[in-house]
């Protein structure tokens with residue numbers, strides 16, 4: 609597999625405080641890479657380092673097979689579109705006027721601008737001033753600005769932040785279309801649900817560290833779903849298993865976290881039976897990606 613972005617040990621510290629800690633990013637070409645983590649976990653800082661907007665304290669970044677640094681930055685940025693933090697654009701100008709500025713700055717032709725505007729479905733809104741746009745429209749104009757250069761890689765920092773469900777769905781659908789058209793997209797969010805259905809690869813940050821990187825299926829298989837036990841005396845079973853397994857009672861079912869082997873399950877069942885408790889059901893809980901994500905970011909890793 610070839611990676612469009614690769615970093616090794618990428619690190620950023622501010623005043624002795626490490627906010628991005630030894631990241632080995634691997635973004636496969638053609639993927640939608642969902643870059644997830646709670647607020648303050650270091651997503652924006654990482655994206656800015658990938659774009660060489662801020663200088664890493666340590667480690668390296670390769671983009672499109674070349675090291676990203678001050679001397680290669682200009683050339684590499686020609687192939688990267690980005691939207692970092694708030695949507696760009698002058699509020700007192702129309703969408704068309706804003707696009708014209710980008711066109712002149714980058715020396716683009718009309719067809720490239722038209723293509724970008726149509727891709728984000730903003731062609732009917734270009735005569736309006738940006739200050740009259742909804743947040744979703746501003747975000748889409750920002751994406752059009754990033755797209756106009758026809759980048760191979762698009763880096764979007766929280767493009768769905770603050771949007772209503774319809775706006776979020778529009779951005780998701782846009783990202784899918786871009787990926788189908790061959791653009792690799794890195795998109796950050798602090799809400800898993802906003803990128804979950806779109807991302808083909810996930811990178812999860814917690815306190816500056818990468819606690820998971822891989823496909824959704826890999827994430828599920830790496831996380832251990834809770835064990836649910838139905839038995840004749842759930843209250844007594846829960847108190848027996850509370851200390852070793854943090855057992856909780858949910859209605860008449862005993863829930864255990866982190867039981868990760870068949871042997872451990874057999875030991876638990878044997879222990880209950882030995883105490884005269886009849887075990888009539890042992891199953892794994894169905895887990896949602898959200899619960900895996902919450903467990904990961906709260907617990908600091910797999």
Ligand SMILES: Nc1ncnc2c1ncn2[C@@H]1O[C@H](COP(=O)(O)OP(=O)(O)OP(=O)(O)O)[C@@H](O)[C@H]1O
Pocket residue numbers: 622627645646647648649650651652653654766798
């Ligand atoms: N210029 C700076 N000087 C000092 N600390 C900074 C600077 N920029 C970011 N930080 C700190 O680095 C940490 C990571 O911030 P960052 O913005 O990268 O997180 P994030 O995951 O993108 O969160 P959010 O979604 O809230 O933007 C935070 O604790 C932030 O306060």
